[in-house]
Amino acid sequence: MLIEQHLTWLGSGSGALLEIHGHSETALAGSLARIVASSIIHLSRWPVESTVTLVRPDGTPCVGASTEGAAVDLSRWDHRTGQGPTARALRGRLSVILNDRCPDPRWPEYCGSLTAAGYRSAVAVPLQLEHGYSAALTLYSATPNMFAPVVAAKVLVFSGVAAKSLRLALKHRADLALSAEHRATLASSTTINTACGVLMGQNGCSYEAAYQILLHESKQRNLTIRDVAEGLLQVLPGGIPAGHFTARA
Numbered sequence: 187m188l189i190e191q192h193l194t195w196l197g198s199g200s201g202a203l204l205e206i207h208g209h210s211e212t213a214l215a216g217s218l219a220r221i222v223a224s225s226i227i228h229l230s231r232w233p234v235e236s237t238v239t240l241v242r243p244d245g246t247p248c249v250g251a252s253t254e255g256a257a258v259d260l261s262r263w264d265h266r267t268g269q270g271p272t273a274r275a276l277r278g279r280l281s282v283i284l285n286d287r288c289p290d291p292r293w294p295e296y297c298g299s300l301t302a303a304g305y306r307s308a309v310a311v312p313l314q315l316e317h318g319y320s321a322a323l324t325l326y327s328a329t330p331n332m333f334a335p336v337v338a339a340k341v342l343v344f345s346g347v348a349a350k351s352l353r354l355a356l357k358h359r360a361d362l363a364l365s366a367e368h369r370a371t372l373a374s375s376t377t378i379n380t381a382c383g384v385l386m387g388q389n390g391c392s393y394e395a396a397y398q399i400l401l402h403e404s405k406q407r408n409l410t411i412r413d414v415a416e417g418l419l420q421v422l423p424g425g426i427p428a429g430h431f432t433a434r435a
Contacts, residue, residue, distance in 0.1 A: 203347070203350065203351050203354070204218065204221050204347060204348060204351040205221065206218055206221070206351055206352070206355045208355070211240055211242065211248055211356070212240075212248040212249070212250055213250070214240075214250070214352065214355045214356070215238040215239075215240045215248060215249065215250025215321070215352075216238070216250030216251060216252075217250065218238050218250065218323075218348055218351065218352055218355075219236040219237055219238045219250045219251050219252045219323075220236070220252045221348075222236045222238075222252070222323060222325070222344070222348055223235060223236035223252035223253075223325075224252075225344060226325060226341065226344070229337065229340045229341075229344070232327060232329045232332060233327070233328075234252075234325045234326060234327045234332070235251070235252050235253055235255070235256075235257040235305075235325070235326045235327075236251065236252040236257070236323065236324070236325050236326075237249055237250065237251045237252070237257050237258060237260075237261040237272075237323075237324045237326075238250045238251075238313070238321060238322070238323055238324075238348075238352070239261050239262075239264075239265050239272050239276060239321060239322045239324065240319065240320075240321045240352075241265075241276060241319065241320045241321065242318075242319060243317065243318030243319060247262075247265055249261050249262055249265075256303035256304065256305070256326075257303075257305075257324070257326045259303075260272075260296075260299060260300065260303060260305075260308075260324075260326070261322075261324050263296075263299070264296060264310075264324075265322075269292075269293050269295060269296050270293050270296040270310075271284060271293075271296075271308060271309070271310035271322075271324065272310045272322045272324045273322075274310065275310040275311055275312040275322035275323070275324070276312065276320050276321070276322045277312075277320075278312045278314075278320070279312065281309060281310065281311045281312075281338065281341075281342060282309065282310050283307075283308075283309050283333045283338055284297065284300065284307065284308045284309070284333075285306065285307050285330060285331050285332075285333070300326075303326075304328055305326045305327060305328055306327065306328055306329060306330040306331075306332070307326070307327040307329060307330060307331060307332035307333050308324065308325065308326050308327070308333075309324070309325050309333040309338060309341060310322050310323070310324040310325075311323045311324075311341060311342060311345040312345075313345060313348060313349035313352060314349045314353075315349065315352060315353055315356065316353055316356075316357075317356070319356060321349070321352060323345050323348055325341065374412045377412055377415045377416055377419065378397075378400065378411055378412060378415045380415070380419060381396075381400060381414070381415035381416075381418045381419055382396040382397055382400065382415075383396075384418060384419065385399055385400070385418075400414050400415055400418075
């Protein structure tokens with residue numbers, strides 16, 4: 187189910203929340219990645235590229251990025267193989283800092299790819315989420331030793347704000363999905379109940395008998411009961427009645 191949404195959270199004076207916009211989980215991750223990349227420039231005065239790797243409760247991943255390119259490919263490969271800092275951060279481990287001056291011996295292929303892509307530093311930080319989601323914020327820089335302790339400490343603090351903002355974004359999206367599902371259920375129930383009422387009046391039968399008529403017709407025509415009900419109601423003078431939950435002018 188596609189849930190259209192436009193999310194905005196404006197931070198308070200203390201910068202408690204980030205502004206995130208998106209119509210999907212991938213879009214939310216990408217929005218967060220762009221905000222983080224822009225914000226880190228102010229902390230370090232050097233440009234960075236950012237990815238947010240989000241793993242859904244069913245295990246499927248999505249990657250949002252500040253810019254498309256090598257950073258996205260690195261983060262995807264890292265998660266897929268488990269041979270890099272992003273995969274480690276997704277497991278909730280402590281932040282991993284990489285610099286070309288001290289390559290991590292555990293990930294020779296990753297470090298080689300990092301250098302080949304033009305990056306000289308990378309840091310991956312776990313984002314603490316809820317309800318089965320996990321996420322990692324990964325920053326890449328062409329500047330050697332970019333994520334020295336002073337900058338790394340700022341990144342860790344900022345990641346807490348990022349995680350809180352992403353948690354709220356995902357919660358809001360889940361609420362929208364649940365609301366849409368409820369509206370669809372109510373609409374279906376209203377349509378079927380109204381059609382049963384019409385059949386009860388036409389045939390002088392009980393609700394259960396009217397429902398069985400709809401059920402039999404749905405099997406015969408290989409349609410859903412709601413489709414059969416809608417077909418019946420469409421011939422009424424006023425068409426299909428609106429549900430009680432539909433706003434009226």
